[in-house]
Amino acid sequence: MSYRPVPILMARDLTLSFGTLRALESVSLEIYPGEVLAIVGESGSGKTTLLNTLYGVLAPGAGEVRFGENGELDRCVQTLPRQQLRHLHRSAWGYVHQNPRDALRMEITAGGNIVERLMAAGEKHYGTLREKALFWLQKVEIDPKRIDDLPTTFSGGMQQRLQIARTLISHPYLLFMDEPTSGLDVSVQAGLLDLLRNLVSEQRMAVILVTHDLAVARLLAGRIAVMQRGRIIETGVTDQVLDDPQHPYTQLLVSSVLPA
Amino acid sequence: MTIYYNFAYLDEGTKKKIRRTLLKAVAIPGHQIPFASREMPLPYGWGTGGIQVTAAVIGPEDILKVIDQGSDDTTNAVSIRNFFRSTTGVRTTTSTREATLIQTRHRIPETPLHAGQILVYQVPMPEPLFKLEPRVSETIALHAMADYSLMYLKLYDQITRYGRIAIGYEYPVIVHDRYLTSPSPIPAYDVPKMHMSPALQLFGAGREKRLYAIPPYTRVIPLDFTDYPFDPVNTRQPCALCGAVESYKDEIVIDDAGNRQFICSDTDFCEHRR
Numbered sequence: 001m002s003y004r005p006v007p008i009l010m011a012r013d014l015t016l017s018f019g020t021l022r023a024l025e026s027v028s029l030e031i032y033p034g035e036v037l038a039i040v041g042e043s044g045s046g047k048t049t050l051l052n053t054l055y056g057v058l059a060p061g062a063g064e065v066r067f068g069e070n071g072e073l074d075r076c077v078q079t080l081p082r083q084q085l086r087h088l089h090r091s092a093w094g095y096v097h098q099n100p101r102d103a104l105r106m107e108i109t110a111g112g113n114i115v116e117r118l119m120a121a122g123e124k125h126y127g128t129l130r131e132k133a134l135f136w137l138q139k140v141e142i143d144p145k146r147i148d149d150l151p152t153t154f155s156g157g158m159q160q161r162l163q164i165a166r167t168l169i170s171h172p173y174l175l176f177m178d179e180p181t182s183g184l185d186v187s188v189q190a191g192l193l194d195l196l197r198n199l200v201s202e203q204r205m206a207v208i209l210v211t212h213d214l215a216v217a218r219l220l221a222g223r224i225a226v227m228q229r230g231r232i233i234e235t236g237v238t239d240q241v242l243d244d245p246q247h248p249y250t251q252l253l254v255s256s257v258l259p260a
Numbered sequence: 261m262t263i264y265y266n267f268a269y270l271d272e273g274t275k276k277k278i279r280r281t282l283l284k285a286v287a288i289p290g291h292q293i294p295f296a297s298r299e300m301p302l303p304y305g306w307g308t309g310g311i312q313v314t315a316a317v318i319g320p321e322d323i324l325k326v327i328d329q330g331s332d333d334t335t336n337a338v339s340i341r342n343f344f345r346s347t348t349g350v351r352t353t354t355s356t357r358e359a360t361l362i363q364t365r366h367r368i369p370e371t372p373l374h375a376g377q378i379l380v381y382q383v384p385m386p387e388p389l390f391k392l393e394p395r396v397s398e399t400i401a402l403h404a405m406a407d408y409s410l411m412y413l414k415l416y417d418q419i420t421r422y423g424r425i426a427i428g429y430e431y432p433v434i435v436h437d438r439y440l441t442s443p444s445p446i447p448a449y450d451v452p453k454m455h456m457s458p459a460l461q462l463f464g465a466g467r468e469k470r471l472y473a474i475p476p477y478t479r480v481i482p483l484d485f486t487d488y489p490f491d492p493v494n495t496r497q498p499c500a501l502c503g504a505v506e507s508y509k510d511e512i513v514i515d516d517a518g519n520r521q522f523i524c525s526d527t528d529f530c531e532h533r534r
């Protein structure tokens with residue numbers, strides 16, 4: 001008997017409209033434990049819409065998203081009770097926003113931001129929370145001395161690192177990221193991408209990464225799905241898709257961004 | 261000309277509705293229940309919620325005590341007491357032991373309450389998460405999911421900033437191991453008196469149109485961290501009038517030179533000890 005990995009999340013025939021606009025058209029995909037799947041495509045192709053539908057904050061008109069940790073896709077995002085979905089969002093899953101201000105509590109210190117998920121999970125020892133906050137600050141390469149500073153005093157890159165620490169502290173097995181580096185200067189981007197790559201392999205989590213930057217996809221993702229006008233038109237191993245694109249749209253995308 | 265008021269001012273239909281809401285509140289300890297708050301002959305912020313609750317539960321046999329900041333003789337306490345005396349004819353008292361019904365703002369009496377008594381709190385803001393999460397729909401969701409990490413965040417930040425949990429009033433509590441609840445703006449020092457109290461505790465917020473309750477013998481646990489346990493501050497100075505050490509004190513300026521004295525805030529308790 002051959003070993004076939006079981007996906008931890010699977011979407012089937014997702015369709016979603018905003019009024020007359022078809023934002024998703026019969027989208028299906030799987031994500032396997034520990035892999036990084038990049039969703040690429042031009043602006044307006046439906047990447048964020050797809051990510052948010054998989055995450056369960058947008059409801060599709062048709063189709064479903066199933067998931068499960070134990071080798072069975074026994075739960076459905078669309079029919080999950082709100083309380084369970086929230087619990088999932090607060091611990092086993094994580095979401096990194098493009099703009100860290102959408103996730104951070106700007107009036108709470110960096111340390112407080114990092115440990116919120118632990119408190120939600122019931123950690124009631126202040127000393128332990130401090131230790132964990134310091135540990136994660138170091139992990140995302142922020143000076144631990146900044147633990148009691150407000151995020152408003154942090155640079156954009158540091159705020160993004162803070163958001164990552166705050167999300168990863170609960171050790172999610174599945175991470176959703178929407179353009180996590182695109183708001184940043186190129187030099188800052190490089191450092192953050194390095195950090196993300198290390199954390200992702202160290203934490204052994206699966207990642208669904210939305211990006212319009214094929215270089216980011218190349219660096220982080222094992223597989224890639226290319227979107228155009230709400231459809232996934234090509235999917236495969238990253239190097240294969242980027243080096244030998246089959247679909248004319250992918251060929252256009254690759255040639256415009258990665259000149260030979 | 262004599263003006264006729266219904267017993268306890270409110271009409272029977274209104275009282276019945278409030279009592280039904282209170283029954284719900286008692287059935288779900290610490291959970292805020294919306295109610296149709298009525299116009300009362302005094303402005304919001306002067307205890308309209310507490311007065312409506314008192315009006316709904318008071319009967320001809322009751323003996324009523326009204327306190328404001330622990331005192332029976334402030335303007336507010338006196339006018340609420342007079343209001344009920346004139347609209348019900350019930351006996352009033354300043355004695356905590358004798359009262360069957362006590363309406364209060366900002367304090368719990370020092371004298372332990374006993375079974376059969378009802379304590380009615382005037383509540384300005386019933387939602388403990390209000391300052392942390394302004395969206396009402398979101399606070400309702402947080403309560404439904406018992407997700408109180410926001411309040412823990414506040415405590416975390418206080419320890420970080422001040423080295424301790426510096427909440428002197430309106431200290432957040434968990435009622436019956438379930439709902440995060442505001443004890444109303446009583447001093448943190450009074451909060452332990454709520455835990456397993458033999459008395460029924462009712463809370464009325466007139467402007468915010470919410471009622472909630474803590475039935476007798478219910479667990480009321482202050483939020484804290486295991487290594488920073490709940491530890492309310494109170495002066496160790498004895499009362500200048502009665503010598504009590506354990507009671508909650510007001511600090512009062514006594515002359516033009518700015519000299520100060522600590523005096524029991526509970527006037528009934530203090531007078532009985534002198």
Ligand SMILES: Nc1ncnc2c1ncn2[C@@H]1O[C@H](COP(=O)(O)OP(=O)(O)OP(=O)(O)O)[C@@H](O)[C@H]1O
Pocket residue numbers: 018021023041042043044045046047048049050212
């Ligand atoms: N809430 C909404 N209401 C109406 N239309 C929307 C809404 N959200 C997205 N759209 C439309 O749906 C389409 C897909 O949008 P989406 O944000 O998913 O694209 P994207 O691939 O993430 O683009 P970008 O790279 O610019 O972030 C676009 O045409 C967009 O205008």
Ligand SMILES: [Mg+2]
Pocket residue numbers: 047048049178
């Ligand atoms: Mg987008």
